[in-house]
Amino acid sequence: MMHDLPCPDPGSSTCSHLESAADVAVSASGRNAFRNLAGLLMLLFSFGINLPARAYSTNDVGTIFSAYNSAFYFQNGTNGYFKNSQTDGSAAYFWTQAETIECVIDAYEWTSNSACKSMITNLLNGFISNNGSSWTYNMYNDDIMWAVLAFARGGVDTGMTNYCNIAKANFDACYARAYDSTYGGGLWWTTANNYKNAAVNGPASIAANLMFRIYGDPAYLAKSSSIYNWEKTTLFSSIGSIADGYNSSGVVGGPTTYNQGTFIGAANLLGLTNDAALAANFTMMNMTSGGILPQYGIAGNNSGFNAIFLRWLTRFMKDQNLQAIYEPWLQTNAVAAWNIRRADNLSWCQWLQATPPGTNFYSWDCIASLEAMFAADPTQTVPPLPVP
8 A cells, every 4th residue: 555655855866777676475385374374363463452542544654754854854955864862963873874764765665755765865865974985984794784775775766876886885895804604604793703693694685685686796696695594594593583693602692673674584585485484473473562562662772673673574574465464463563653652743662651751762762663654554444452
């Protein structure tokens, strides 16, 4: 379902020669598993007490996007960025800036709003102005890969090949310094080379796949598969959870939604849809409270994790036509995000509690609510809003 949203409306340029992603099919056995899961999920979401909740509309999606932009978006000419917080007008930090840019890219891809397309251009210009176009000064390899994703996707959507070329140059430089055969392969998290984790390897597999789709070089597809296979072999469990990482002590840390999301995204792009479903279903069945995604807290690194999960779960759902399985769950989270907003229509990332008035929010604190409402189709049938 398409829904048109208001965005700032700077100028745009277009080009359409870049290669688009090809859909892949879910196996017959996988579809049978999904049908069985659908019945189970109907039971899952029927338990508990339902709170009164108003269905949200296309206009409501526009309202929350406008509120977010009013609070956090800054534009000067053809440069734009999302502010760090409501009271701090400086640009949000490198990786969270890249991820908020990806949310605008999602808005464009899911709504076809041309003003959002122009906004992508301004945000990528602003990122270059604030962070440069060569990012190897940043010791965090995952930071670089998050920005590569924003520039690769933004370059394809706007038709601006210079953004894709920036993504390619930085992917190549980061891969060259981060990949080796220690622990069987994979990329190091930082230049300290003491920890390999999902935070860099999931995005890197996606980024390599996008490089293949843009430039047609099969070496990138091989890298995407190699990185993915390391993550699957080393961090992925038989029940669908992704551990945080691996060091000299072995596997470290439990699953988080952003790592679940990038694993789903990489698996889907590689055509490994049963792997993607296993990770998606684990998240839905084991990492939620009454179907609501985790509450990670505000003013921290984790505040926007659910936005990243929702991005790649939604792409998987749309690519594989699995709306019957996942759309009710997405709508449950979107309705929760909408109904806990405060008077200025900002909605924080704690969807089981009302957004507190007067709190000075960071842009990263509120991005998951925005993504949740983009991800799910507006509906007049109110999904259950569970009480934990």
